[in-house]
Amino acid sequence: MQKRHIAIAPIVLALGVIAFKYFTAEKAVNPETGETVRVALSRDEEVQLGLQSYQQVLAESDVVESGPEVDMVRRVARRLAAGTREGGKNFKWEVSVVRSQEMNAFCLPGGKIVVYTGILAATKTEAGLAAVMGHEMAHATARHGAQRLFQNDIAETAMQGAQQSIADLEPEKQQAIMSALGAGAKFGVILPFSRDHETEADEMGILYMARAGYDPRESVLFWKRMGEMSGAQPPEFMSTHPAHGTRIQRLNAFMPKALEEYRKAGRPEEESEER
Secondary structure, eight states, X not given: OOOOOOOSHHHXXXXXXXXXXXXXSEEEEOTTTOOEEEESSOHHHHHHHHHHXXXXXXXXXXXXXXXXXXXXXXXXXXXXXXXXXXXXXXXOOEEEEXXXXXXXXXXXXXXXXXXXXXXXXXXXXXXXXXXXXXXXXXXXXXXXXXXXXXXXXXXXXXXXXXXXXXXXXXXXXXHHHHHHHHHHHIIIIIHHHHHHHHXXXXXXXXHHHHHTTOOTTHHHHHHHHHHHHHOOOXXXXXXXXXXXXXXXXXXXXXXXHHHHXXXXXXXXXXXXXXX
């Protein structure tokens, strides 16, 4: 009986492809940290995709055209956009409010922002809303979406190489190996990468809100309310987001830097009204 084996050539080929993609990928610089990252899309491609997604969401949603909530969202967006400085200087910022019970908000590449009315129950104050919107705007200015696309492409290439290398094994063994590799990639690389982006967006977001004149400590109060309102979360290692407690701990650790920006914006570091 012929002995089945693992082939090395597909793995070597996959590593070569990964190296090529890594060294030829477009680079981007984080506007706040100065870190150089690799992205899967050009800025123009990102902006076009963001605009298409924005138009689709609005076409399928109940858009609120006027009222005090819309005025507040637009005011916060305008102030935060100025706080993004270099990171958002070429963005064409636009914001829409969607009537929905969903507690959500997002900012697409290029600066297209959508805020669902359901999130306002948790933000409560204008500063609380600035915490949410600043976080989402930071995802866009840091180009987190294009970074994740690049990482997913690299992970998929590696998995394809592994699958080809074990093609000679019994189907049961192939399935067991690929399941183990998939779990390792998900829990060891992809999810931690996503949680790191969330932390980075939190930190950049409170810088934006501080520069805009909003007390960055309100971000901690917002996440405490979210923890109370959202119920049980999955274990952190299984989630794309940090646990609320972890998020609050990291925000507090970063807070001195944000408060310095708040002071520079001409706002005294008095206790916030809700504290």
